[in-house]
Amino acid sequence: MTDLQQFIQSKKEGILNIFFTAGYPHLDSTLVIARQLAAAGVELVEIGMPYSDPLADGATIQQSSEQALRNGMNLAILFEQVKQIKEETGLRIVLMGYLNQMLRMGEERFLQNCRDSGVDGLIIPDLPMEVYQSQYQELFGRYQQAISFLITPRTSVERIRLADRLSSGFVYLVADNSITGKITDDFSPRQEAYFKRIRDMQLTSPVLIGFGIRTARHFRAACRFAQGAIVGSEFIRQLSGGVDDEKIRRFVKNIGRKP
Amino acid sequence: MKNPDEQGFYGEYGGAFVPEMLYPNVAELQAKYLEILAQADFQQELQQLLHAYAGRPSPLYYSGYLSAKYGGKIYLKREDLNHTGAHKINNALGQILLAARMGKQEIIAETGAGQHGVATATAAALMGMPCKVFMGEVDMARQAPNVARMRMLGAEVVAATSGSRTLKDATNEAIRYWINNPEAYYLIGSVVGPHPYPDLVARLQAVISAELLEQVPAHSGRPLPDKVVACIGGGSNAAGAFYHYIEQPDVQLIAVEAGGKGIASGQSAATSQLGSIGIIHGSRTLLMQDADGQIIEPYSISAGLDYPGIGPMHAHLISSGRAQVYSINDDQALAAGVALSRHEGILPALESAHALAVLPELDIHPDDITVVCLSGRGDKDLQTYLDYLHIND
Numbered sequence: 001m002t003d004l005q006q007f008i009q010s011k012k013e014g015i016l017n018i019f020f021t022a023g024y025p026h027l028d029s030t031l032v033i034a035r036q037l038a039a040a041g042v043e044l045v046e047i048g049m050p051y052s053d054p055l056a057d058g059a060t061i062q063q064s065s066e067q068a069l070r071n072g073m074n075l076a077i078l079f080e081q082v083k084q085i086k087e088e089t090g091l092r093i094v095l096m097g098y099l100n101q102m103l104r105m106g107e108e109r110f111l112q113n114c115r116d117s118g119v120d121g122l123i124i125p126d127l128p129m130e131v132y133q134s135q136y137q138e139l140f141g142r143y144q145q146a147i148s149f150l151i152t153p154r155t156s157v158e159r160i161r162l163a164d165r166l167s168s169g170f171v172y173l174v175a176d177n178s179i180t181g182k183i184t185d186d187f188s189p190r191q192e193a194y195f196k197r198i199r200d201m202q203l204t205s206p207v208l209i210g211f212g213i214r215t216a217r218h219f220r221a222a223c224r225f226a227q228g229a230i231v232g233s234e235f236i237r238q239l240s241g242g243v244d245d246e247k248i249r250r251f252v253k254n255i256g257r258k259p
Numbered sequence: 260m261k262n263p264d265e266q267g268f269y270g271e272y273g274g275a276f277v278p279e280m281l282y283p284n285v286a287e288l289q290a291k292y293l294e295i296l297a298q299a300d301f302q303q304e305l306q307q308l309l310h311a312y313a314g315r316p317s318p319l320y321y322s323g324y325l326s327a328k329y330g331g332k333i334y335l336k337r338e339d340l341n342h343t344g345a346h347k348i349n350n351a352l353g354q355i356l357l358a359a360r361m362g363k364q365e366i367i368a369e370t371g372a373g374q375h376g377v378a379t380a381t382a383a384a385l386m387g388m389p390c391k392v393f394m395g396e397v398d399m400a401r402q403a404p405n406v407a408r409m410r411m412l413g414a415e416v417v418a419a420t421s422g423s424r425t426l427k428d429a430t431n432e433a434i435r436y437w438i439n440n441p442e443a444y445y446l447i448g449s450v451v452g453p454h455p456y457p458d459l460v461a462r463l464q465a466v467i468s469a470e471l472l473e474q475v476p477a478h479s480g481r482p483l484p485d486k487v488v489a490c491i492g493g494g495s496n497a498a499g500a501f502y503h504y505i506e507q508p509d510v511q512l513i514a515v516e517a518g519g520k521g522i523a524s525g526q527s528a529a530t531s532q533l534g535s536i537g538i539i540h541g542s543r544t545l546l547m548q549d550a551d552g553q554i555i556e557p558y559s560i561s562a563g564l565d566y567p568g569i570g571p572m573h574a575h576l577i578s579s580g581r582a583q584v585y586s587i588n589d590d591q592a593l594a595a596g597v598a599l600s601r602h603e604g605i606l607p608a609l610e611s612a613h614a615l616a617v618l619p620e621l622d623i624h625p626d627d628i629t630v631v632c633l634s635g636r637g638d639k640d641l642q643t644y645l646d647y648l649h650i651n652d
């Protein structure tokens with residue numbers, strides 16, 4: 001079992017995973033935000049490696065990535081920042097990025113950098129499960145990197161089982177047929193039926209729900225069906241005016257509040 | 260190789276690197292395209308449309324002017340004479356029939372020069388299907404006549420405002436829309452994107468070289484041309500012009516990329532020379548990227564060639580040495596376009612003008628037969644040509 005899995009299994013429920021883009025709104029915001037999240041009680045974060053062409057992302061994450069790249073963010077700086085975050089906060093860190101970023105650095109070197117800087121796992125939406133299985137599974141293991149695969153409302157039962165088998169972090173349940181950042185107030189009955197269908201499959205991997213989680217209502221609903229949820233675009237929207245620690249603390253408290 | 264393996268690879272290039280959200284869409288297309296393309300009634304309907312609606316076969320025209328200037332016998336494959344003015348209609352008609360047989364009811368497409376957008380809007384009008392075309396804001400301005408044509412045909416033109424606001428970004432937006440609307444059929448415009456698109460589009464454009472197989476002997480008395488020349492944005496007109504000659508080693512295949520302001524200028528779209536292997540729009544191929552794998556925004560005066568990748572088939576043809584690649588700069592293309600207009604009375608698209616402009620750089624023997632794929636007509640580029648000639652000053 002990977003550290004990440006152990007952590008999620010030990011928490012069991014109500015896990016809040018906050019996503020933010022490295023280097024946004026300012027190049028050195030990554031560490032500041034991570035510190036504040038840790039201080040607010042968050043234990044698991046997903047850090048976006050800004051990419052020029054993020055196909056699965058909506059306008060909010062796209063714009064944060066563009067800004068981060070303009071700020072001069074790159075992978076060398078990112079790994080340095082992650083290392084510092086890990087040392088200072090002990091947060092569990094998952095990196096989210098696109099396959100080309102890993103390929104360009106060289107898969108092995110990339111994974112080695114992940115391990116050396118304290119990354120616990122990766123989410124790479126455009127890495128197909130079959131390619132991972134035939135080319136990368138062993139390498140991820142060697143560098144102790146947990147992978148988390150996405151499933152969607154349209155993923156077949158067979159592929160859900162495959163995602164469950166191959167994921168060594170969690171299964172990332174994408175809440176809707178959509179890119180990130182879709183704005184709704186509540187999950188639809190159709191979405192809840194889908195969450196329930198997945199819960200009833202009793203996967204061996206923990207499940208976190210993401211995409212479109214932006215309110216305490218979403219978070220609570222997600223936690224009824226899964227071990228926790230991931231909040232991305234809505235958190236990034238909070239940062240657009242600058243990093244404000246009071247705002248971050250309130251946001252985390254508010255999302256996780258009891259009814 | 261003309262066709263990829265079962266996973267969609269041409270050697271090390273190709274494949275389908277799509278997020279899980281699109282897996283069912285791509286898998287459905289992979290499972291069905293060859294079967295549907297092979298159906299007799301599909302072929303009959305397509306051939307009928309290509310003939311009676313699009314005006315095929317497109318003529319092969321002997322250019323006395325180009326032959327006298329550059330040597331040998333130079334022919335133009337007149338894709339500019341197709342309905343809607345470019346080779347793009349070959350693909351749009353084929354894919355829309357495929358979409359209809361798959362039960363799809365909404366069509367989406369990306370476009371650069373607007374020719375694929377116009378072809379798709381045309382095919383969608385013909386089939387009575389709603390159609391959205393994604394187009395970079397920069398391209399909407401420089402190819403304004405095609406934006407108007409798409410709207411006239413009833414399509415909705417959606418401005419892509421991210422990144423360089425050109426073809427790459429229009430493709431990103433089309434893919435994002437497809438993730439949000441998985442019931443739509445994505446009618447891709449070139450031999451790019453995840454498997455099976457490169458193969459699907461190549462097969463539909465292969466009609467170009469299928470016709471050449473008969474036209475070249477009929478015109479020249481020789482079975483094969485010595486050289487086939489085509490421009491490459493994503494590479495669909497080139498794929499079509501090369502297709503039936505790929506396994507004929509005596510036929511030289513010449514691919515022409517957009518050099519923009521020069522390969523070393525930092526403003527170029529010469530992908531195979533400036534690029535390295537990576538993933539773009541779901542395909543492993545050659546693309547322009549920095550040391551971190553960030554895709555570099557390309558530049559060309561020609562919206563249809565202003566793309567930072569090339570189709571995986573071409574990446575394979577070029578890196579294996581089967582095709583030779585050249586790059587032509589903006590000013591060379593403009594001059595070649597003006598020359599063809601003034602000496603042959605044919606106004607070529609700026610994309611096609613890149614193919615014409617490579618002729619002086621080739622080693623052409625007096626008895627060579629050269630075919631240049633004149634992929635489209637240049638009405639859409641009039642303003643750019645006139646500005647170049649200072650005719651509006």
Ligand SMILES: Cc1ncc(COP(=O)(O)O)c(C=O)c1O
Pocket residue numbers: 345346371372373374375448449450490491492493494495496497562563564608610611634635636
């Ligand atoms: C006339 C013409 N030629 C060529 C191209 C480039 O596309 P491809 O490389 O797919 O043939 C375009 C694209 O818009 C075009 O309009």
